[in-house]
């Protein structure tokens with residue numbers, strides 16, 4: 001990274017997006033986070049509720065706060081409160097565990113969908129606690145990840161989650177779709193880069209008048225807060 005890019009981190013981020021990871025126990029959420037944020041395939045026994053990833057896209061400094069509510073927090077999980085301030089949601093299943101994929105469709109996505117339906121009448125424009133705040137129509141963007149692709153081989157292939165079926169599900173819920181391996185560092189960066197680019201593209205623009213009264217489009221600033 002050059003000096004210009006290094007010094008950009010001293011500035012405030014242009015955007016801070018909050019992303020939530022959901023999926024069965026053992027699906028691979030913590031390793032996705034380890035790989036993406038720390039660049040390793042590490043220990044998953046400790047409890048970290050979120051990690052922060054700093055990115056530069058088109059010379060703009062973007063910060064992602066990614067939640068991994070793996071362990072504990074049962075009452076918090078049931079309360080759905082964690083959906084409240086998200087911009088992106090990542091549903092993660094284990095490619096070699098069909099049940100974990102079924103669970104995404106029948107439990108994790110349905111849970112999220114119910115939250116959206118239950119909260120559709122909540123006024124959404126004023127509070128950064130509303131899901132998707134600052135995005136067009138306040139709709140969080142979704143990424144579906146099938147992970148542990150390194151474990152699929154010709155012997156267990158038929159018992160694994162079918163790629164086309166998973167892609168079809170992702171398409172049906174307007175989600176991005178990737179198969180990844182945190183262990184072999186395959187597609188983890190690309191999947192989050194794609195999600196982040198989509199978030200930037202979906203960030204609302206506002207019209208701003210300059211001195212000559214000409215109107216220009218600017219992205220609406222939001223979610224800039226004091227997370228380090």
Ligand SMILES: Nc1nc2c(ncn2[C@@H]2O[C@H](COP(=O)(O)OP(=O)(O)OP(=O)(O)O)[C@@H](O)[C@H]2O)c(=O)[nH]1
Nearest residue numbers: 024025026027028029030031044070148181182183
């Ligand atoms: N081979 C392989 N193993 C993986 C991969 N990702 C995760 N694992 C392993 O799968 C197990 C579960 O991974 P975690 O990341 O802890 O799963 P989790 O979704 O965070 O699970 P909970 O915290 O219990 O909800 C661990 O033993 C990981 O090392 C991968 O891409 N390839």
Ligand SMILES: [Mg+2]
Nearest residue numbers: 029030044070
């Ligand atoms: Mg975990």
